[in-house]
Amino acid sequence: MKVDTYRYLDEWIPNYYPARKVSEDKYIRISRVGTITFLTRSENVQLHEVFMDKELYDRLEASGHIITAKNSDQVMNNLQTWYQRTFGGTELHIVVLTRRCNLNCTYCHMNPVAPSAELESSDMQPHIQDAVIDFAFSSPSKSIIFEFQGGEAFLNFPGMMSFVEKVKNKNINIRKNIEFAVTTNLTVITDKQMQFCSDNGIRVSFSLNGSEAIHNRSRITRQGYGSFDAVMKKIKYLRNEFPGVLSSSPLCVVSKDTAPYLKATIDFFHEHGFKQIAIIPLNPLGHARKNNLSFDIHDFLRHYIDALNYIYEKNKTTNGYFSERIVSVLLMKILCKVDTSFVDWRNPCGNFGGAVVYDYDGELLPADEARSLRHEFSLGNVMERTYFDLIQDRNTFRTMNLSFRDRDSECRECPFNPYCGVSPILNYARTGDATPKPNESEECLKTIAVLDWIFKKLVEDPLPLLQMLPELNKFKEFSKQLHLMEVTTA
Numbered sequence: 490m491k492v493d494t495y496r497y498l499d500e501w502i503p504n505y506y507p508a509r510k511v512s513e514d515k516y517i518r519i520s521r522v523g524t525i526t527f528l529t530r531s532e533n534v535q536l537h538e539v540f541m542d543k544e545l546y547d548r549l550e551a552s553g554h555i556i557t558a559k560n561s562d563q564v565m566n567n568l569q570t571w572y573q574r575t576f577g578g579t580e581l582h583i584v585v586l587t588r589r590c591n592l593n594c595t596y597c598h599m600n601p602v603a604p605s606a607e608l609e610s611s612d613m614q615p616h617i618q619d620a621v622i623d624f625a626f627s628s629p630s631k632s633i634i635f636e637f638q639g640g641e642a643f644l645n646f647p648g649m650m651s652f653v654e655k656v657k658n659k660n661i662n663i664r665k666n667i668e669f670a671v672t673t674n675l676t677v678i679t680d681k682q683m684q685f686c687s688d689n690g691i692r693v694s695f696s697l698n699g700s701e702a703i704h705n706r707s708r709i710t711r712q713g714y715g716s717f718d719a720v721m722k723k724i725k726y727l728r729n730e731f732p733g734v735l736s737s738s739p740l741c742v743v744s745k746d747t748a749p750y751l752k753a754t755i756d757f758f759h760e761h762g763f764k765q766i767a768i769i770p771l772n773p774l775g776h777a778r779k780n781n782l783s784f785d786i787h788d789f790l791r792h793y794i795d796a797l798n799y800i801y802e803k804n805k806t807t808n809g810y811f812s813e814r815i816v817s818v819l820l821m822k823i824l825c826k827v828d829t830s831f832v833d834w835r836n837p838c839g840n841f842g843g844a845v846v847y848d849y850d851g852e853l854l855p856a857d858e859a860r861s862l863r864h865e866f867s868l869g870n871v872m873e874r875t876y877f878d879l880i881q882d883r884n885t886f887r888t889m890n891l892s893f894r895d896r897d898s899e900c901r902e903c904p905f906n907p908y909c910g911v912s913p914i915l916n917y918a919r920t921g922d923a924t925p926k927p928n929e930s931e932e933c934l935k936t937i938a939v940l941d942w943i944f945k946k947l948v949e950d951p952l953p954l955l956q957m958l959p960e961l962n963k964f965k966e967f968s969k970q971l972h973l974m975e976v977t978t979a
């Protein structure tokens with residue numbers, strides 16, 4: 490019964506998730522190897538029939554949406570490439586140099602203590618540093634990123650200097666690709682410290698929640714004063730004196746009170762020369778929990794999508810790009826063959842597989858968010874456990890397994906499955922249950938809302954959206970292959 494212009498069910502097996510309608514006659518399908526394809530209504534229907542057009546078959550075979558006799562090896566290679574960062578060994582090593590901090594932000598989840606607290610019980614001690622470095626170098630990952638955190642990490646600057654020196658010495662023979670980063674509130678950083686960061690290629694990221702009135706609502710000193718003036722003075726000074734060391738994308742935590750001002754906040758960042766904003770909803774952890782600072786996800790998403798529309802429209806009229814971090818992470822997922830290095834938004838998430846936290850006393854945690862939930866999520870102490878010991882222990886991967894979306898029947902039928910990023914730890918913090926449920930978990934709702942928005946814009950007019958990619962030129966070829974750039978290059 491076969492005819493040459495069709496391909497039949499005995500020639501392929503599906504390797505895609507269900508379709509999502511993105512416009513009147515366009516559907517998107519994401520494959521299990523992270524690729525996307527747009528289909529017309531009639532093409533999409535053919536995937537539920539006993540044969541399809543040869544042209545459609547060829548396209549889906551090339552993108553890996555179907556597995557055939559010809560492409561099966563390639564699809565398996567692509568699958569390994571997609572999961573390269575998931576199974577390649579822990580890459581991000583978050584080192585809590587101290588839990589001392591001069592600020593006392595209303596939502597902090599880092600268990601901060603006063604700068605005057607006893608050093609021995611607040612700063613990471615040299616023998617713990619040594620164990621952390623040995624542990625990190627045991628990861629098979631060729632790239633190791635050490636990110637220093639606090640408290641305020643620069644309050645233990647001697648610890649930072651000795652850590653960097655020890656890593657460099659150890660790496661003389663091991664020769665991994667080492668990167669350093671530090672997260673700081675900027676208020677205590679000195680020229681000497683910044684020079685050290687500049688000399689050692691340490692990327693400096695920081696928090697800035699917006700204009701003075703907004704920032705000072707939450708980022709306050711221990712005496713209750715706002716830190717805005719001090720932070721802005723430092724930004725101005727450090728940009729002049731140490732160009733390129735400060736991140737161009739501040740972390741901006743948004744609460745129920747500040748979300749209504751997101752558009753003004755975007756203007757603020759734009760006017761002050763930033764290229765990207767990382768809009769982070771306030772999480773129910775640490776001080777935020779104690780201070781009863783809840784934030785309904787539906788309220789957040791309403792303001793967040795408004796803010797994305799605002800950036801998108803702004804990109805139509807301004808030169809250069811302005812971006813939001815999660816949108817750029819998701820665009821990278823759409824356009825790259827390897828899943829993102831952003832451990833907080835992956836399926837499965839990067840808990841231990843991609844990142845590990847070493848608290849000031851050597852306690853091992855699978856993610857940053859677990860710092861105020863140590864009793865529930867601790868993986869032991871770096872003085873007692875080795876990397877090899879942990880990767881053989883199923884319990885190490887408890888939260889990573891809970892984030893894996895194919896374990897849930899609804900998620901197995903979700904069009905956005907490969908690009909999803911739920912957090913069992915945040916789910917536990919909110920509900921007392923570490924199992925994220927589809928259409929209930931806040932990260933699920935965010936995944937669906939942002940991806941619906943992105944795909945709508947990709948179809949409508951992709952350029953202002955693709956301008957949210959810092960390296961747009963690199964992706965122009967991919968975009969053409971996906972027929973995304975025709976509108977603008979015609």
Ligand code: SF4
Binds near residue numbers: 927928937
């Ligand atoms: S959690 Fe939500 S977005 Fe993620 S795969 Fe499941 S249904 Fe889809």
